[in-house]
Amino acid sequence: MNEEPNILPSPNRLVHEPARLAILTVLSSCAAADFVFLQKITQLSKGNLSVQLTNLEQAGLVVIRKEIVDKKMRTTVSLSKRGISEIADYWKVMDEIRGQMAQEKKRRSPERVVPPVLSPEPAR
Amino acid sequence: MILGVKSDESVLRLPRGGVHDINQFMSDVRLPSVVASAEQLRGPADGETPVDHERLRYVTRILGAQQGLYTVLFGFFFLLMELGDVWEWRGEWLIRLSALAGVPIMIAAYQRWIPKYYRKRFGHVEPREISTRQFVVLLGVIVLLMFFGEPLAHRVDPMISSFSDRLHLAISDPAHQVNLWPSFFWTALLISSLRGAFRSFEWQRLCFLFCGILVFTSVVLFAMWFPDVRQSALWRVCNAGGVGLTFVALGLHDHITLARMLPKRIADGDDE
Numbered sequence: 001m002n003e004e005p006n007i008l009p010s011p012n013r014l015v016h017e018p019a020r021l022a023i024l025t026v027l028s029s030c031a032a033a034d035f036v037f038l039q040k041i042t043q044l045s046k047g048n049l050s051v052q053l054t055n056l057e058q059a060g061l062v063v064i065r066k067e068i069v070d071k072k073m074r075t076t077v078s079l080s081k082r083g084i085s086e087i088a089d090y091w092k093v094m095d096e097i098r099g100q101m102a103q104e105k106k107r108r109s110p111e112r113v114v115p116p117v118l119s120p121e122p123a124r
Numbered sequence: 125m126i127l128g129v130k131s132d133e134s135v136l137r138l139p140r141g142g143v144h145d146i147n148q149f150m151s152d153v154r155l156p157s158v159v160a161s162a163e164q165l166r167g168p169a170d171g172e173t174p175v176d177h178e179r180l181r182y183v184t185r186i187l188g189a190q191q192g193l194y195t196v197l198f199g200f201f202f203l204l205m206e207l208g209d210v211w212e213w214r215g216e217w218l219i220r221l222s223a224l225a226g227v228p229i230m231i232a233a234y235q236r237w238i239p240k241y242y243r244k245r246f247g248h249v250e251p252r253e254i255s256t257r258q259f260v261v262l263l264g265v266i267v268l269l270m271f272f273g274e275p276l277a278h279r280v281d282p283m284i285s286s287f288s289d290r291l292h293l294a295i296s297d298p299a300h301q302v303n304l305w306p307s308f309f310w311t312a313l314l315i316s317s318l319r320g321a322f323r324s325f326e327w328q329r330l331c332f333l334f335c336g337i338l339v340f341t342s343v344v345l346f347a348m349w350f351p352d353v354r355q356s357a358l359w360r361v362c363n364a365g366g367v368g369l370t371f372v373a374l375g376l377h378d379h380i381t382l383a384r385m386l387p388k389r390i391a392d393g394d395d396e
Binding site: 021022025026028029030031032033034035036037038039040041076078 | 177180181183184185187188243246247248249250251252253386
């Protein structure tokens with residue numbers, strides 16, 4: 001029997017990558033975060049974090065601000081408007097996927113078998 | 125029904141089968157896991173280890189809310205305010221000296237030392253501004269209190285006083301010597317923290333809040349069961365400085381939580 005595939009929504013692969021998703025999740029919980037905090041919380045190396053932030057900036061998801069404070073470079077990152085909507089959409093898609101997978105799992109689990117109630121034997 | 129996820133190249137189709145195939149599919153698609161262990165959190169977000177997003181948000185919120193050492197400072201400020209009651213057996217000169225020395229130290233700590241330490245140790249997070257809706261609600265509450273606060277206070281105050289009198293009589297404290305506010309405050313904190321399913325870091329906070337209730341309730345109970353304990357210095361400090369000590373304990377807990385969840389130090393110098 002041919003069955004039509006039920007296509008799940010596809011998450012944004014730019015957002016879906018774990019390192020970028022962690023960065024965007026952190027930024028969605030605050031107005032802005034500096035490079036030091038992002039590095040500590042994601043545990044990425046400086047180079048890797050720089051690369052990921054560059055990718056996100058080029059995609060228009062984050063805004064990077066650099067300033068010199070006390071003779072040290074301070075980098076602050078915040079979500080752009082597009083970034084805010086992309087991360088919100090991403091979590092909606094993931095919730096939808098989880099919901100459909102949960103429904104499919106329920107549908108495929110074996111049905112409960114209710115034992116038959118035996119009627120008493122007639123007295124002899 | 126066959127489920128599939130549209131990828132860039134083709135539609136992925138599940139093989140026919142049971143739950144095992146669905147689990148395998150979810151693993152293949154590498155959906156981000158919401159639940160991860162502490163070890164997984166400490167690992168880098170390197171594409172192989174699932175990341176606990178609830179923990180990320182939790183840590184970000186704690187740092188952004190400037191809890192931790194700021195709350196400890198707030199607690200010491202309360203203790204300073206209650207210094208007269210806390211150190212009444214030591215003499216007035218010590219109280220005045222403590223107040224004189226304490227205020228500039230606290231200002232320096234708030235403006236310079238703590239922010240500098242936090243930037244170096246944890247980095248910096250700018251908290252979200254309150255939304256328009258939250259601002260309107262806050263403004264509405266303030267306006268209501270301005271117009272209806274006084275008549276409301278006239279109505280509510282006798283009820284609260286009567287309840288307080290009865291409570292103090294129940295614990296054999298007609299003179300209102302025992303401070304009940306810390307116990308109520310910790311209980312309110314615990315109740316407000318009870319919601320839904322809990323993660324491991326939330327369980328730790330609940331245990332901490334429960335311990336706080338035990339400590340400050342025991343201050344009340346000791347005074348009830350052993351009236352002579354009211355003369356002891358330790359009891360007087362815990363009783364009179366209960367609010368300040370509460371904030372100090374809460375701040376230390378938040379700070380230790382932050383330090384545990386962001387364990388690594390990085391070298392000084394440029395941040396890139």
